[in-house]
Amino acid sequence: MSTLRARELIINIPGRADGFALNINVEPGQIWGVLGPNGAGKTTLLHTLAGLHPARSGQVVLNDSPLKELKRRDIARHLGLVFQERQDTFPATVMETALIGRHPWLSPWESEQGEDQALAEQALTALDVDGLSERLLNTLSGGERQRVAIATLMTQNPDIWLLDEPTNHLDLHHQVKVMNLLRNQAESGKAVFMCLHDLNMAARWCSHVLLLYTNGDACWGATGSMLVPEALERLYNQRLIALEKDGLSVFVPAQ
Amino acid sequence: MTRSLLGLGVMALAAMMLALAMGSVTVPLPDLWQVIQGDGSALHRTLVWELRLPRAIAAFATGGLLAVAGALMQVLLRNPLADPYILGLSGGAAVGALLAMLAGMGTLLISGSAFAGAMLATMLVFGLAHGTGSWTPSRLLLTGVVVASGWGAVITLMLAITPSHKLPGMLYWLMGDVSYARTPWPAFVVLVVSIGLIMPLARNLNVLARGPMQAAALGVSVRPLEWAVYLLASLLTATAVTTAGSIGFVGLIVPHMLRLVLGNDQRTILPASALAGGTLLVLADTLARTVIAPEQLPVGVITALLGVPMFLYLLHRSR
Numbered sequence: 001m002s003t004l005r006a007r008e009l010i011i012n013i014p015g016r017a018d019g020f021a022l023n024i025n026v027e028p029g030q031i032w033g034v035l036g037p038n039g040a041g042k043t044t045l046l047h048t049l050a051g052l053h054p055a056r057s058g059q060v061v062l063n064d065s066p067l068k069e070l071k072r073r074d075i076a077r078h079l080g081l082v083f084q085e086r087q088d089t090f091p092a093t094v095m096e097t098a099l100i101g102r103h104p105w106l107s108p109w110e111s112e113q114g115e116d117q118a119l120a121e122q123a124l125t126a127l128d129v130d131g132l133s134e135r136l137l138n139t140l141s142g143g144e145r146q147r148v149a150i151a152t153l154m155t156q157n158p159d160i161w162l163l164d165e166p167t168n169h170l171d172l173h174h175q176v177k178v179m180n181l182l183r184n185q186a187e188s189g190k191a192v193f194m195c196l197h198d199l200n201m202a203a204r205w206c207s208h209v210l211l212l213y214t215n216g217d218a219c220w221g222a223t224g225s226m227l228v229p230e231a232l233e234r235l236y237n238q239r240l241i242a243l244e245k246d247g248l249s250v251f252v253p254a255q
Numbered sequence: 256m257t258r259s260l261l262g263l264g265v266m267a268l269a270a271m272m273l274a275l276a277m278g279s280v281t282v283p284l285p286d287l288w289q290v291i292q293g294d295g296s297a298l299h300r301t302l303v304w305e306l307r308l309p310r311a312i313a314a315f316a317t318g319g320l321l322a323v324a325g326a327l328m329q330v331l332l333r334n335p336l337a338d339p340y341i342l343g344l345s346g347g348a349a350v351g352a353l354l355a356m357l358a359g360m361g362t363l364l365i366s367g368s369a370f371a372g373a374m375l376a377t378m379l380v381f382g383l384a385h386g387t388g389s390w391t392p393s394r395l396l397l398t399g400v401v402v403a404s405g406w407g408a409v410i411t412l413m414l415a416i417t418p419s420h421k422l423p424g425m426l427y428w429l430m431g432d433v434s435y436a437r438t439p440w441p442a443f444v445v446l447v448v449s450i451g452l453i454m455p456l457a458r459n460l461n462v463l464a465r466g467p468m469q470a471a472a473l474g475v476s477v478r479p480l481e482w483a484v485y486l487l488a489s490l491l492t493a494t495a496v497t498t499a500g501s502i503g504f505v506g507l508i509v510p511h512m513l514r515l516v517l518g519n520d521q522r523t524i525l526p527a528s529a530l531a532g533g534t535l536l537v538l539a540d541t542l543a544r545t546v547i548a549p550e551q552l553p554v555g556v557i558t559a560l561l562g563v564p565m566f567l568y569l570l571h572r573s574r
Contacts, residue, residue, distance in 0.1 A: 052468055052471050073474035073476075076473050081472045086465070086469065087465060089335065089464065090464050091514070092465075092519055093518070096519075100462050100465065100473060103459075103462050103475070108458070111522070
């Protein structure tokens with residue numbers, strides 16, 4: 001189990017004032033949702049937390065070691081990321097794609113063994129793409145590719161899961177399936193941190209929410225205390241209607 | 256994987272046999288077998304051991320080097336059209352070599368100068384094409400083509416001012432002809448050693464093919480790896496050009512064909528490229544020696560005749 005901490009972190013978005021420094025602890029068992037309008041820096045924040053994008057100031061700490069002092073390989077054993085956009089210049093099958101998740105765990109001379117294969121198969125099954133394992137990635141639909149990307153992260157099996165809009169391109173059933181999968185992972189001791197666009201998903205599945213404003217302001221806390229209509233209306237610059245049904249909050253945009 | 260490599264190995268041996276048997280004087284297979292066992296007529300022994308074998312090994316090593324260099328560059332740039340010849344590296348190497356020859360330097364310095372030229376060309380193309388953004392396919396190819404024509408102009412200039420007695424020695428750099436290879440062994444050793452060096456990195460390259468961010472997220476130290484691949488690809492190109500001049504398109508055709516058949520696992524593609532690239536150039540060189548015998552064609556002509564349609568087809572299909 002691992003913890004990811006942001007200390008006085010200011011992400012580097014060119015031309016934007018520093019805004020509010022982030023001090024967050026992403027602990028095992030937690031599911032964090034980052035909400036914010038387009039261009040607020042959600043993806044940049046995710047990349048900064050993964051050490052793929054330099055911060056303007058402050059630092060990211062993985063289990064008491066600053067990310068900067070760790071080797072990429074050691075980071076990759078604890079922390080994994082599903083990107084919003086993926087490159088597939090060269091043809092690759094679904095199984096090959098899932099198996100690259102084992103990369104940080106194998107030494108240069110090792111090749112994937114039966115247990116790596118088993119982990120990949122398990123992940124593909126969990127995301128309902130096991131029937132596609134010999135298909136080429138570029139022949140799949142957007143939603144299927146998204147599920148393969150999540151299966152790759154599951155095969156990597158890090159303690160900390162960062163996901164950039166994991167429900168992108170997914171149909172309703174698979175959106176729910178993915179969110180339930182993330183909840184199961186959190187219950188088994190993983191920490192999940194993801195960007196989302198769907199308030200209702202955040203309300204239902206996230207334990208913590210971070211609101212990221214376009215001007216760099218931010219606030220965070222337990223989901224119940226953060227998802228109040230006034231804050232969300234200011235966040236999106238959009239009037240909302242909040243409904244209650246069986247104890248669940250549902251947000252609908254007003255016209 | 257092992258089976259496809261074995262198959263390619265058998266094909267390489269068969270191509271070698273063909274190269275040893277064919278030529279102005281045909282050595283029939285039973286006679287060739289006797290020569291290999293140490294018997295046979297004196298004429299056949301000289302033909303096989305002293306003329307054809309060194310040349311076949313030189314062709315094999317050059318083809319292997321170019322194909323592996325192409326495969327590496329394609330992964331590095333995530334662009335299936337990358338090739339040492341198209342990106343102007345061969346031109347840079349040729350300019351380096353010609354400069355050293357103009358100055359009357361020895362073989363070793365010519366090789367060093369060709370290497371420096373290849374490195375300079377790589378840096379120029381990659382640096383200019385990178386700019387502030389990423390290596391986009393169109394920008395990279397365009398930069399490579401423009402820089403290559405720049406090298407072409409420099410080469411023409413140097414040929415124009417070179418005293419005529421030095422010209423024949425220089426022309427081979429430009430034509431790509433295995434018959435000028437003095438000794439095949441340096442190229443062969445570089446090929447074998449670099450395959451040995453790159454194999455532990457092959458899985459890293461598979462991850463790098465998914466893009467630098469994804470690779471970093473999966474634990475690859477992207478910058479050092481990119482530099483290592485870049486240096487190695489330049490070294491391979493420079494060695495190939497030093498052995499047999501600038502031979503085009505092997506680095507483009509071979510990895511592409513192999514990917515269609517074997518998929519894109521670099522652990523297979525890299526050694527397979529060495530074997531298939533070597534086989535292709537041995538066959539092309541045998542063809543170049545025999546098609547209008549006793550006259551010989553530069554092997555670069557054959558590979559260009561194969562490569563140009565292939566490249567245009569790929570470009571047409573890419574979008």
